[in-house]
Amino acid sequence: MPQFLNTQDAGFEPAFVALLGMKREDSPDVDAAVAAIIADVRDRGDQAIIDLTAKFDRLTLTPETLAFTPAQIAAEIAKVSAEDRAALELAAARVRAYHERQLPEDAMWQDETGAMLGWRWTPVSAAGLYVPGGLASYPSSVLMNAIPAKVAGVERLVVVCPTPDGVVNPLVLLAAQIAGVDTVYRIGGAQAVAALAYGTKTICPVDKITGPGNAFVAAAKRRVFGKVGIDMIAGPSEILVIADGDNDPDWIALDLLSQAEHDESAQSILITPDAAFAKAVVAAVEKRLETLERRAIAGASWRDFGAVIVTRDLDEAAALSNRVAPEHLELCVADPDALSAKITHAGAIFLGGWTPEAIGDYVGGPNHVLPTARSARFSSGLSVMDFLKRTTLAKMTPEALATIGPAAERLAQSESLEAHGLSVRARLNRLNGGKYE
Amino acid sequence: MPQFLNTQDAGFEPAFVALLGMKREDSPDVDAAVAAIIADVRDRGDQAIIDLTAKFDRLTLTPETLAFTPAQIAAEIAKVSAEDRAALELAAARVRAYHERQLPEDAMWQDETGAMLGWRWTPVSAAGLYVPGGLASYPSSVLMNAIPAKVAGVERLVVVCPTPDGVVNPLVLLAAQIAGVDTVYRIGGAQAVAALAYGTKTICPVDKITGPGNAFVAAAKRRVFGKVGIDMIAGPSEILVIADGDNDPDWIALDLLSQAEHDESAQSILITPDAAFAKAVVAAVEKRLETLERRAIAGASWRDFGAVIVTRDLDEAAALSNRVAPEHLELCVADPDALSAKITHAGAIFLGGWTPEAIGDYVGGPNHVLPTARSARFSSGLSVMDFLKRTTLAKMTPEALATIGPAAERLAQSESLEAHGLSVRARLNRLNGGKYE
Numbered sequence: 001m002p003q004f005l006n007t008q009d010a011g012f013e014p015a016f017v018a019l020l021g022m023k024r025e026d027s028p029d030v031d032a033a034v035a036a037i038i039a040d041v042r043d044r045g046d047q048a049i050i051d052l053t054a055k056f057d058r059l060t061l062t063p064e065t066l067a068f069t070p071a072q073i074a075a076e077i078a079k080v081s082a083e084d085r086a087a088l089e090l091a092a093a094r095v096r097a098y099h100e101r102q103l104p105e106d107a108m109w110q111d112e113t114g115a116m117l118g119w120r121w122t123p124v125s126a127a128g129l130y131v132p133g134g135l136a137s138y139p140s141s142v143l144m145n146a147i148p149a150k151v152a153g154v155e156r157l158v159v160v161c162p163t164p165d166g167v168v169n170p171l172v173l174l175a176a177q178i179a180g181v182d183t184v185y186r187i188g189g190a191q192a193v194a195a196l197a198y199g200t201k202t203i204c205p206v207d208k209i210t211g212p213g214n215a216f217v218a219a220a221k222r223r224v225f226g227k228v229g230i231d232m233i234a235g236p237s238e239i240l241v242i243a244d245g246d247n248d249p250d251w252i253a254l255d256l257l258s259q260a261e262h263d264e265s266a267q268s269i270l271i272t273p274d275a276a277f278a279k280a281v282v283a284a285v286e287k288r289l290e291t292l293e294r295r296a297i298a299g300a301s302w303r304d305f306g307a308v309i310v311t312r313d314l315d316e317a318a319a320l321s322n323r324v325a326p327e328h329l330e331l332c333v334a335d336p337d338a339l340s341a342k343i344t345h346a347g348a349i350f351l352g353g354w355t356p357e358a359i360g361d362y363v364g365g366p367n368h369v370l371p372t373a374r375s376a377r378f379s380s381g382l383s384v385m386d387f388l389k390r391t392t393l394a395k396m397t398p399e400a401l402a403t404i405g406p407a408a409e410r411l412a413q414s415e416s417l418e419a420h421g422l423s424v425r426a427r428l429n430r431l432n433g434g435k436y437e
Numbered sequence: 438m439p440q441f442l443n444t445q446d447a448g449f450e451p452a453f454v455a456l457l458g459m460k461r462e463d464s465p466d467v468d469a470a471v472a473a474i475i476a477d478v479r480d481r482g483d484q485a486i487i488d489l490t491a492k493f494d495r496l497t498l499t500p501e502t503l504a505f506t507p508a509q510i511a512a513e514i515a516k517v518s519a520e521d522r523a524a525l526e527l528a529a530a531r532v533r534a535y536h537e538r539q540l541p542e543d544a545m546w547q548d549e550t551g552a553m554l555g556w557r558w559t560p561v562s563a564a565g566l567y568v569p570g571g572l573a574s575y576p577s578s579v580l581m582n583a584i585p586a587k588v589a590g591v592e593r594l595v596v597v598c599p600t601p602d603g604v605v606n607p608l609v610l611l612a613a614q615i616a617g618v619d620t621v622y623r624i625g626g627a628q629a630v631a632a633l634a635y636g637t638k639t640i641c642p643v644d645k646i647t648g649p650g651n652a653f654v655a656a657a658k659r660r661v662f663g664k665v666g667i668d669m670i671a672g673p674s675e676i677l678v679i680a681d682g683d684n685d686p687d688w689i690a691l692d693l694l695s696q697a698e699h700d701e702s703a704q705s706i707l708i709t710p711d712a713a714f715a716k717a718v719v720a721a722v723e724k725r726l727e728t729l730e731r732r733a734i735a736g737a738s739w740r741d742f743g744a745v746i747v748t749r750d751l752d753e754a755a756a757l758s759n760r761v762a763p764e765h766l767e768l769c770v771a772d773p774d775a776l777s778a779k780i781t782h783a784g785a786i787f788l789g790g791w792t793p794e795a796i797g798d799y800v801g802g803p804n805h806v807l808p809t810a811r812s813a814r815f816s817s818g819l820s821v822m823d824f825l826k827r828t829t830l831a832k833m834t835p836e837a838l839a840t841i842g843p844a845a846e847r848l849a850q851s852e853s854l855e856a857h858g859l860s861v862r863a864r865l866n867r868l869n870g871g872k873y874e
Contacts, residue, residue, distance in 0.1 A: 087851075090841065101544060107538060111802070115801070116788070117535060124815050139852070171851055226659075226670045226672070233662065248867070251860065258860045261855070292855055293853070293855045343828065344559050345559065345562075346828050348830075351830060351831065352832055353864075354832075354838050355831055356861055358858070359831065363841045363842075364841075365831065373663075376826065376828070377561065377644040377826075378645045379826055385822075390818065391782075391785065391813070392797075393785075394787055394802065395774075395787075396789070396801075404527065404801075407527045410521060410524040415577065417698060417795075418698070419694040419698045420799075423695045423794070423795045424795055430685070
């Protein structure tokens with residue numbers, strides 16, 4: 001049974017604070033091991049990658065077989081059904097259309113001194129996408145990472161995806177092909193992150209690494225951050241559903257379970273002002289858990305981290321949700337737009353009962369790589385912006401420099417940075433025929 | 438003497454690669470010490486902060502004196518000259534005007550299925566700004582960090598700034614006041630970062646931490662990243678000047694020195710197609726180094742990390758600059774706009790000989806917190822965006838769900854996520870009177 005809270009109960013506040021602070025992931029301290037792996041890859045390059053892949057993935061590679069060949073890719077992709085391909089293509093088209101709207105505009109304007117100011121956006125040259133192997137190898141995540149990069153204009157886009165025991169997911173390769181990925185390396189773990197960051201003889205380094213991974217991958221991304229850009233350090237994910245009593249309890253139960261089935265450390269929270277509805281949803285979850293394929297995982301998540309909170313009203317529900325800052329937020333209420341306006345922190349909002357979160361995982365259009373573990377307080381989901389950077393522009397005229405230069409000199413002086421001031425003064429001198437000397 | 442390279446010399450390429458790979462900062466490995474400090478602050482809160490401040494800053498504080506009082510601030514600010522205040526106010530107004538243009542727009546549109554899609558921007562609730570103490574305590578950096586936060590709409594903005602031996606920089610306090618900072622704590626180091634990330638009894642935690650700092654601060658920011666957002670891990674900074682022969686060598690020399698005087702590990706690079714001009718600049722630098730106040734620092738930087746590169750033409754200069762991806766790039770050429778169009782990686786571009794980099798440090802308008810150590814390949818300078826986050830929005834209609842839902846079901850199935858598929862199917866069943874059952 002999940003936690004059952006009511007905001008009108010004494011003791012609600014400490015219970016809610018405990019829920020917020022709940023440690024859901026027992027991340028092993030792999031930092032020392034990861035440091036050694038990165039050092040090994042920097043030191044021995046391809047051979048380190050090959051040795052570590054043999055050790056962790058039980059797969060023997062050579063520099064020539066680190067990447068899938070076009071023939072291998074074609075052979076794997078041929079195994080995909082027409083229906084699966086069509087679904088992936090629909091997803092890709094919708095994700096592309098959404099992300100194309102994110103392309104920001106350059107700007108340049110003249111200010112009142114006559115100076116030109118502005119900025120310009122340019123893409124990252126090369127990006128590497130980490131795709132987990134095994135159970136969590138999701139073709140949808142390939143699309144969600146690769147398409148924003150391509151829309152941004154990234155020239156070279158590579159995927160690293162471990163294939164333990166040589167097992168390949170054909171849909172991952174197809175998704176990579178649909179999204180326009182250039183090369184897929186069959187390597188994973190911290191060693192793959194190190195190879196992307198530092199390069200080896202066979203693998204060119206990239207400038208930005210995105211994509212989810214296990215504790216080793218997360219630790220490696222944290223370590224190479226600065227040498228390359230990274231997207232975020234993903235934590236256990238969560239869904240929060242705010243629902244009024246006018247919903248089918250089974251729909252809401254399935255939405256909660258669609259998060260819970262990801263991972264035993266996932267968290268599903270229902271907030272509703274209707275206590276009877278809350279009970280009905282809990283009963284519906286129990287019923288679905290009897291037959292769900294991943295009932296062991298979903299049941300553990302729901303039991304250990306699930307929560308149902310009964311509030312006085314929807315405003316109170318929104319306020320609690322803002323304290324959670326959930327990755328996914330469903331607003332299954334009569335006027336979802338009005339309630340949405342009260343939400344200040346959430347990765348993605350799904351408006352109304354006809355928008356199950358699962359639509360956003362696949363075909364909605366918005367990205368499904370979202371800030372987890374309450375990080376929606378300060379970060380956003382993956383977007384085209386993650387593969388672009390802004391260069392600021394400034395162009396003074398002699399008149400503009402004459403207007404604002406003296407203030408710059410003054411501030412340089414106050415910071416004891418003489419050359420800064422002199423670089424302005426030398427120009428003003430020319431301009432004013434020595435007046436400033 | 439700086440390195441002197443010519444792209445037409447044999448051996449240029451390896452020499453340039455060595456220049457790119459030059460390790461300019463001997464960052465001490467303070468990670469273990471920082472981990473202990475963070476653990477101490479999480480464990481003992483205010484008392485840890487007070488003990489560490491006594492130890493590192495030789496300053497005795499109490500929970501009541503961790504923050505400057507309004508009276509203290511007023512007393513310090515009264516020491517500032519009218520000229521300095523006016524210069525700071527001019528800088529603040531220009532920085533604010535520039536950053537107000539960065540506010541991104543929300544979007545919402547209907548797609549061809551009838552679904553509504555879009556996104557919405559909201560500010561981070563609370564931000565903390567690290568301001569170094571001592572020599573590198575720059576009031577201009579207070580403006581550059583705090584103003585974008587205020588423009589973004591951050592509700593609570595605090596500064597941490599160590600005051601070793603109790604020494605306070607009045608201009609830092611004035612800059613904080615002008616920028617709208619709510620509270621200034623006189624603490625620093627890893628302990629201040631830990632307090633901002635985790636909170637103590639006296640110090641409320643924030644959601645985002647920005648601002649430069651020493652190796653301890655950088656290591657602490659890396660460690661708390663994920664718990665809170667951070668801006669970037671700053672490295673040693675650099676300027677690259679591309680100049681044709683039609684410039685005053687002394688102007689360019691001063692621009693190079695204005696970077697070199699920051700730090701012995703700063704880097705100043707001149708790229709020019711005019712070998713005689715290159716020599717004239719080197720001579721002008723030497724001459725300025727005879728009298729410059731910070732000649733010891735600037736001289737060491739120029740000697741150890743400075744470089745002058747003579748190229749065939751300006752196109753080659755732009756290509757080399759793109760490989761450097763400099764923090765600051767001056768284009769002192771006849772047509773700076775045309776050359777700027779060829780620049781793919783740079784933090785900030787200063788167009789034309791009348792735009793010394795120092796203008797951008799203070800009063801230009803663009804931010805002076807910029808990606809260092811070649812990270813302009815994948816990141817941008819500080820902006821309003823650093824204090825905002827995007828929530829994606831999706832709202833299906835029954836018809837939209839009927840159109841794209843089946844593809845989501847299919848993909849959920851292929852990823853063995855049954856509840857995902859069922860959450861879509863349950864709704865389609867209602868819609869189609871059981872047709873999908």
